[in-house]
Amino acid sequence: MRLLILVNSLDCLGENDSALGSAFGRLGWQVILGEINAIAADDYRYFTRGVPIPEKDEPYSPGSIAPGNRQTYFLDEFQLIWVLGSPQVRVYRDVMRMLWLASQQTPFVNSIEGLMFLNSKHAMGYLVPKENRAFSYISNDFSSLWERYQQAPDEWWVAKPPNSGCGQNVFLLPQNGPNVRTILQCLTGNTVAQSEMDYGGLGGFKAEYAILQKFIAEVGQGEKRIIVACGKVVAWHGRQGHPNDHRSNIIQGGTAISVDLNSNEIELAELIAQKLMGHGINFGALDMAYPYIIEFDLGFPGGLCETKQVSGVDRSDRVAELIIAHFKSHWSS
Known part of the structure; x- marks a missing residue:
């Protein structure tokens, strides 16, 4: 079985690109990292440039360059495609339209429709119950x-x-x-x-x-980043903001900390995750300050790396197992 992961750049990998690709590799899959901004068509057969992930655990770290010669890979030669990047603004419409057309033949972990219309703060009112949003x-x-x-x-x-x-x-x-x-x-x-x-x-x-x-005053107590896959909570960590900043984003100086999730938090996260599945979104992240959902990220959300750092547990294998089980019926039909 072959998986194509479409990333922002092969010269600067994101934290999910290697971890999730390696998880599929450990389960016997061949994994190719492909450039999302290089999508092209040969007589309307879509392809991109890419390199294979070596058959060893965690070959890259975030920010590293994927070694190897870039080769051409046709999207219809894969059993599964995972968009873990976002096209540049100048080519966004072309790339997303070609990917949508490709998705009519090959299953995508996250649907193009879901990424285009739900990966926005506009969708909070649709996805999140009124009592759980500001x-x-x-x-x-x-x-x-x-x-x-x-x-x-x-x-x-x-x-x-x-x-x-x-x-x-x-x-x-x-x-x-x-x-x-x-x-x-x-x-x-x-x-x-x-x-x-x-x-x-x-x-x-x-x-x-x-x-x-x-x-939301509850944000002052810290937020929790929750990773969901196929309707299930799979990983989580807490985020504390910088003392001189109201934001808790890790990139903005926030700190990842170890936290627990209670049954109410899991129930709310999985309620939203299952609604996302109804629109073809099988992997994403929620930011929660219970009982409120603050944000969600459905494109290439961080969280697995930080969860591993604070807990010592790598949850990427669990993500891969859930996704493979979800699409198994498609390949057997």
Whole structure:
């Protein structure tokens, strides 16, 4: 059996690329790491450049270069394809459309439809029960967001873009904060200033979407990153934010810590994981400050590496076992 893992770059591997590929290798699979931005077609037969993962445990570390000569691999020669990267903006639509067409013939661990439409903060209202998510107001109109903020001057809020990750441009807005107006203008594209500088809008459409979300006090106690596979919780760790930052993202100075999950947290995570499966998403991560879901990451979520660091247990084999079991019926039919 052959698995193709599509990654952002063969010259700078992500933390999941090697760990999950090696897990499938230990289960007898041949694993190829392929470049997602190199997808092309030969008479509408899709292929990419890639290299095989050596048959040994953990051959690479995050950030390392995948050695070996890049070769051509056709997507229809694999039994399973796993998108663990995101196409560059300039080629995003072309790549995702070609991958969707390829997925009509070969199964994908995470569906292209799910990655395109659910891997966004917009989907919180669809995936997460109302009692488990913070109130959010979404608009690309600065005045609407500013008015909503002013309606509750005694509330703390969070403002952020709906389609970014790793804590980018996530702002904590205090009560009657002096910079709130500026922050909301910035997040929505500074349309008033841009229009003035472009002489009435000659520079084109500038508005950008932003989310204004009520601050969840439970976040102050720390968040938990929970990895789910095929509807099951498989790995987790805690995240403590930097003392000088409200964000707990590891890349933003947060620290991974060992934590336990109680039955309520597992039940909520698996409820959402099973809903994701209904849209072809069989692997992802949730950020939880119970009873709230803060975020989710369905593309190439971190968490397995940190879980191994804090617990000493590698959960990647469990992920591979669940995914193989899930798709087994497809290959036997």
